[in-house]
Amino acid sequence: MQAGLRFGRIPITNVQPVLEGGKFPAKAVRGGDVRVSAVVFREGHDLLGATAVLFAPDGSEAQRARLKPGPKGTDSWEGVLTPSHEGNWSFVIEGWSDLYATWSHNAQVKINADVDVDVMLAEGALLLGEAAKSAKDTAPGAAKVFKQAARALADPSLNVNDRLAAGTGAEVRAAVVRFPLRDLVTATGKFPLLVERDAAGRGAWYEFFPRSEGAMRHPETGQWTSGNFRTAVHRLPAVATMGFDVVYLPPIHPIGTLNRKGPNNSLLAGPSDPGSPWAIGSAAGGHDAIHPELGTFADFDAFVAAAQELNLEVALDLALQCAPDHPWATAHPEWFTTRVDGTIAYAENPPKKYQDIYPLNFDNDPEGLSAEILRIVRLWIDHGVRIFRVDNPHTKPVWFWEWLIGTINAERPDIVFLAEAFTRPAMMAALGRAGFQQSYSYFTWRNTKEELEEYLVHVSRESAGYFRPNFFVNTPDILTEYLQYGGPAAFKIRAILAAMGSPLWGMYAGYELYEHVARPGSEENIDNEKYEFKDRNFAAAEAQGNSLAPFVTLLNTIRRAHPALLDLQNLSLHESSDPATLVFSKHKLIAATAEEPARKDTIIVVINVDPHSMREGEVTLDLDALELDGLSPDGTFLVDELITGATWNWGKKNYFRLDAHLEPAHILHIRR
């Protein structure tokens, strides 16, 4: 009779994470926690339970997680699944009538009111007697508990209270956790869950221009000699020492000479100005070539190999746009927009013109252009690149990304694409669904406690199924007012927020030197490295105590020691009495392995986000979010402060005092 019906016996709706009914898979990272939730309810008063079941790519059942009820009246249930390795996983939600909870509730209420005493005891004996039979083979321990309870419930020689207690005591309650008494079990269909490798969702990124590393200015002529891969390789050990995982290079291709931009985005470059690496293509080649001054493919391969030796991955820029002298402009004018006067249209945002750039047009020859870009991506993969930082993906059709990333990931699921998109929310979300493993985010412009609280909840809960934010603290294009005017404290605060708040964070070279002077009227560094060489002396700054590098090293060291910090979906907010002090925690239950027992890893960050002030007040912790089992509401526990090394007794309420000019934050680890 139920054939063809859309409602099952127990209705289950609003399952999360599910994107457009399962049309796109939700995203996860190997070993990362996935918050699942659903609305599960039923007719009448009987109690119910809900379970999430995780299936591995081979279809085998990998995990069952009992869900906990959400806020009263919402009928929502939630829990955590943790897929162990990469691949196309899936999950279902089961709803079921909870026979034991229903009987136990009714029996206690009715027997205490002296209603139906005999019937309730007899029903309990029957229920637990049958449960003992069912559990005999798979859960013999629980079966034994059920059997004893059933006997006591049915024993007329005992008094009523003892019989009831035998059926509702702690032992039986523990046994039904192991062996729930489920009836009317109803399951949803399978929802897809794409599990990707660590680098898709975890990592600390460091961006630098290889041409600057080893660049030298002639002391007399003032002429620069460009750095190259052979000189830039010497920067890698310092980057590795700071604890970064990824080195991201701006485009390494030949730079256009026609309409080349000069220093500070001036319209015309001088003869020795190097030009913006994002104006790609010249007589020396296009996206499949290397800038002659940077070296050869052999030099690049050696650079990638040197990085690998240091456990650094190289991320390449994929900037799909051309300088006017890019080879495509003559060989394939159909890949651009030709104007009515026969010229190729340059980039513009009327009336602003960007005459050093020709945007691509995907509508004249989508097959030809797509195939060429695929060839280029495969070329760089063949040279060891496994991560692409994609420039301005929101200026290309979304279908193209779905196709490109889908095609590449079908042959190489380990290839990661980062969307450099700063645009409206609809496009940001679409790029995530289209396949981008991660994205630049609005983090850069979220500075106050309120802004950060809202944004951290959004990215860790609401959008986590399709959008993995990479919290860059700066980029060559972004030097926010907060950094321009906040002093060194601002640089420290933003680094802590990024490194502790997100499993993905990034920094562009110069941040550790507190470079904070902007070109007037802009949100970019003055004398921007996009158009010039930079010769930075990192070692000297560090020797003089003028570098954030040691603190960045500490942050990345803390990240590597604490798996909770490398998950996205495990963030909880806590209260503080101060309007500029933000408090959040990251908590993860790490399953037992053959070598180690299960353990909990929990970090609490208390941070004063006003770089000009000293703040004090009281933190009120949400103890449930910290899973301090058995802690009484006025109990205390030990926390290790990971910046200073102090150890304190903390509880639900705790005093703090944070001077932004000294240490703006506490990073606390709960000792278990």
Add this chain to the structure above:
Amino acid sequence: MQAGLRFGRIPITNVQPVLEGGKFPAKAVRGGDVRVSAVVFREGHDLLGATAVLFAPDGSEAQRARLKPGPKGTDSWEGVLTPSHEGNWSFVIEGWSDLYATWSHNAQVKINADVDVDVMLAEGALLLGEAAKSAKDTAPGAAKVFKQAARALADPSLNVNDRLAAGTGAEVRAAVVRFPLRDLVTATGKFPLLVERDAAGRGAWYEFFPRSEGAMRHPETGQWTSGNFRTAVHRLPAVATMGFDVVYLPPIHPIGTLNRKGPNNSLLAGPSDPGSPWAIGSAAGGHDAIHPELGTFADFDAFVAAAQELNLEVALDLALQCAPDHPWATAHPEWFTTRVDGTIAYAENPPKKYQDIYPLNFDNDPEGLSAEILRIVRLWIDHGVRIFRVDNPHTKPVWFWEWLIGTINAERPDIVFLAEAFTRPAMMAALGRAGFQQSYSYFTWRNTKEELEEYLVHVSRESAGYFRPNFFVNTPDILTEYLQYGGPAAFKIRAILAAMGSPLWGMYAGYELYEHVARPGSEENIDNEKYEFKDRNFAAAEAQGNSLAPFVTLLNTIRRAHPALLDLQNLSLHESSDPATLVFSKHKLIAATAEEPARKDTIIVVINVDPHSMREGEVTLDLDALELDGLSPDGTFLVDELITGATWNWGKKNYFRLDAHLEPAHILHIRR
């Protein structure tokens, strides 16, 4: 290349109304406005358009509605579709590159900045020249405008400003509304839209107990003689005169005698107490029988026929529960829950017991029980019943309703089911998706301005695709504190809110007599008609001016004269300076017919919801919501006040003064 991709050329997401990806159809009523919306966006800076296309049940295109952009930054678009008749309709959203808007924007910005002047004029001439050719056959008027504009754009003898003006003037802008210049047109799949008859979503309901109408108390013995269908028929003309559309009767079946409830819900009835009609079934029969005191099937048929003569539909109660002496209790014990002691379980909410009621159990014999209920529903349909008010549907499995309503509506799409569910939101929503055409709602408990504003927006916008609320002002089970203590003003206010705020509203007999005394400690009338006969003298009350009936008549008359009031999704809120004065409007564009030109119908309700006060202040109207084309921000327009007959000049800001004890509301109609 795009085969198999999920993103089209122009991404379109978040289409509304779509239930679970189209798994359930969204609901509409014949001729009722359906708000549609979507997020439509594209890469880059070019401008785009969006269109909703409506398809009739036969698959033919019935309407195209150009969507308007929503709030800035959201990429949302919205508009209205209006299906003309019942059936299984569908709609799609189209997104498209707007060639004219893109050119027009760029041309004006660039030419004003003296950039690319010749190119922009030439591109405009080319675009409009080609548009003239495309439009020639289908829109010859627009084609002529395009051709003239193209010529002027290309005419070097004119000055630049005149050439630009020729391409961007009002005539061309009007022509592209008729014939948009669309490129890269991308359509979603079809989303289902179930269009039902008027009674599914529109109507004024009146509930009364037929046994009370014509019931007589013997002056000496105090014994009651029950009213019946032949006496109750005399109440129908008054109900029709008040302007109601539906007469809803509590269950008309034999009432159980075992454990029958007495007056005021007392545990045991006296020998002459009639019992609750919801305790169904006795030796005289069950759900397929008529209470002997109410009459025969012939009497019932005559009652239905008399109602039809007065354009009243009869709604029957479908209360799927049994008194202990219902025939099913002996013939089909498997349709109930049998306890371990062999007795049938009565209804309970432990420790509360309802021993006059046996709830049904759908899990022992779902096929047999379902078939029997289907037989019963068909029986009453055969006796002219086309509307069922379903008692407590949330205590039966949701799948059963999906099956029952689906089965009945497949053979009789005109049958309407009202869910009498007052429970948590998840179940309320599920019953709507399962097929219930309408539902009781939380309206009864929304009394303050803030509560009402939130609820009106929720039901008219957020949930309208699956949930049609019937705003009952009272029921035999519900006499809110607001009515108990608010005096006659409260009764008037709630009637206005219900009748003007929702296309479906309802009233239970006695409301017009201001019956407001509750049984102590309950939210029900004292001496509740559920357990007793009531002999009300409506005519005498009206003659003495102690009846709300004339005002109810006025409300229903206004409803019938104003189609805007009979739509659900067309409500907008407006501001008032007073915290107890609510302002909302209902607006509808009524399409032209063979007889009449198109016209706009707009009602504005300004209502003081505090029954104890006089309120004054300023209303600020959202003029966009009223579609007063061409009205300047400080312009005025005529409104007719439909309660008093006054006519005023109103504008954006208007003074009001509302004394709840005199007239708590203005009901204004905009004169066009």
